[in-house]
Amino acid sequence: xxxxxxxxxxxxxxxxxxxxxxxxxxxxxxxxxxxxxxxxxxxxxxxxxxxxxxxxxxxxxxxxxxxxxxxxxxxxxxxxxxxxxxxxxxxxxxxxxxxxxxxxxxxxxxxxxxxxxxxxxxxxxxxxxxxxxxxxxxxxxxxxxxxxxxxxxxxxxxxxxxxxxxxxxxxxxxxxxxxxxxxxxxxxxxxxxxxxxxxxxxxxxxxxxxxxxxxxxxxxxxxxxxxxxxxxxxxxxxxxxxxxxxxxxxxxxxxxxxxxx
Numbered sequence: 001x002x003x004x005x006x007x008x009x010x011x012x013x014x015x016x017x018x019x020x021x022x023x024x025x026x027x028x029x030x031x032x033x034x035x036x037x038x039x040x041x042x043x044x045x046x047x048x049x050x051x052x053x054x055x056x057x058x059x060x061x062x063x064x065x066x067x068x069x070x071x072x073x074x075x076x077x078x079x080x081x082x083x084x085x086x087x088x089x090x091x092x093x094x095x096x097x098x099x100x101x102x103x104x105x106x107x108x109x110x111x112x113x114x115x116x117x118x119x120x121x122x123x124x125x126x127x128x129x130x131x132x133x134x135x136x137x138x139x140x141x142x143x144x145x146x147x148x149x150x151x152x153x154x155x156x157x158x159x160x161x162x163x164x165x166x167x168x169x170x171x172x173x174x175x176x177x178x179x180x181x182x183x184x185x186x187x188x189x190x191x192x193x194x195x196x197x198x199x200x201x202x203x204x205x206x207x208x209x210x211x212x213x214x215x216x217x218x219x220x221x222x223x224x225x226x227x228x229x230x231x232x233x234x235x236x237x238x239x240x241x242x243x244x245x246x247x248x249x250x251x252x253x254x255x256x257x258x259x260x261x
Contacts, residue, residue, distance in 0.1 A: 003067065003187045004030040004053065004155055010061035011048055022048055024212035025062070030155075035181050035188045037198035039241060040208025041249045046191045047159050049213075053189060054080045054157050066154065076100070079153040081144050083160045087132040093143050094119065094128040100151045118146040121180060138169035145177075149184060158190045162197065171229055174200050178226050195241050199234045200227045205241055210248040217244050 009026040012019045022045040030036050038046045051057040053064055055074035063070045066078065079100075087096050094115060101111040119125050122142040132140055141161055148156055162170045174197060181188060181201075192198050198205045202221050209216045219240055223233050 001032045002029055002065070003032040003034070004028075004189070005065040006049070006053070006062070007065065008062035009049065009052060009059045009064070011045070011052065011057065012060050021212035023052075023059070024209075024214050026213065026215060028206055028215060028218075030187060030189060032187055033185050035190065035201055035203045037190045037192055037202035037205045038208060039192060039195060039198050039205060039245065040213065041210050041245070042193065044208045044210055044248070045213040046208055050080070050157050050159050050189060050191050053155070054078050056080070076104070076151050077154040078157060079148045079151055079155075080157040080159060081141075081148050081161050083163050087140060087143055087147075089131065089133040091132070092128065093124055093130050093132060093135070096132055096143055097124075097146045097150055099147060104151075114150050115146070118149050121149070121183070122146040122176075136169075138165050138173065141165065141173070145180070149180070149186075153186070155187045155189060158188060160191055160193065163193065170197070175226050175228065177201060182225070195238055195245070196229050196234075198241065199223075199237045200229055200231075205237070207241060207244045208248075216248070219244075 006026050006028040009023050010021070011023040012021050014020070026049055038049070040046050048057060052059050055071055055078065071078070088099065091099070097115045097119060098111045101114060106114070119128055122145060124142055124146060127135065127139065132143060135143070145161070162173055165173065178201065190201060199221055205219045205221060207216045207219070219237060221237050223231070223237070227234060
């Protein structure tokens with residue numbers, strides 16, 4: 001069953017007085033419970049597309065269907081986790097995680113019970129009374145993910161959430177993210193520049209063309225879990241994605257050379 005469907009999404013931006021086409025007809029079907037990773041050259045519009053799905057941007061053409069109905073604005077059923085966690089440094093970890101529930105008017109006892117489950121899932125229980133400014137970048141991202149999950153969204157949107165992490169922390173979170181996905185059965189749309197990350201996490205990887213973007217190819221990752229970056233079974237998928245990306249990245253370099261000469 002289709003949870004999310006993008007139909008011919010077109011988006012323009014104004015650049016130096018000219019209209020610049022960023023997205024040139026994005027079509028994507030995401031089934032309920034899928035983990036779809038979006039990869040593509042830097043600046044190709046992956047994050048813009050994610051913001052449109054979230055309702056934070058409006059497309060110039062096309063529509064996003066969520067459970068068969070067009071989306072028109074933001075909604076707790078589609079929650080975004082950003083590269084920077086966007087946490088409140090003056091609140092404790094537990095209060096950050098409960099913030100959305102509090103805004104929704106959920107009683108304190110119920111909020112505490114719900115948040116406790118996700119604090120435990122993200123291995124944050126012993127940090128519940130810490131302030132977020134006391135935490136490492138990796139721990140802050142755990143808090144951001146827990147805060148999103150407590151709202152029980154229909155779709156979790158993740159915009160390069162592990163990009164700022166060191167390799168060891170990221171690899172640990174890649175394993176944990178698979179377990180979270182398995183337990184929660186969430187539909188996840190995940191933007192990344194990291195091809196290895198995409199093959200480890202995704203049930204499917206959608207490869208974006210260079211600007212103006214459309215989806216060049218979708219590759220299904222048929223490999224058992226939990227997966228690790230070193231899994232040799234993932235190498236063939238890794239290579240397929242790189243082969244599709246290489247001409248798009250090279251095209252970007254040619255464009256840059258043209259403008260610098």
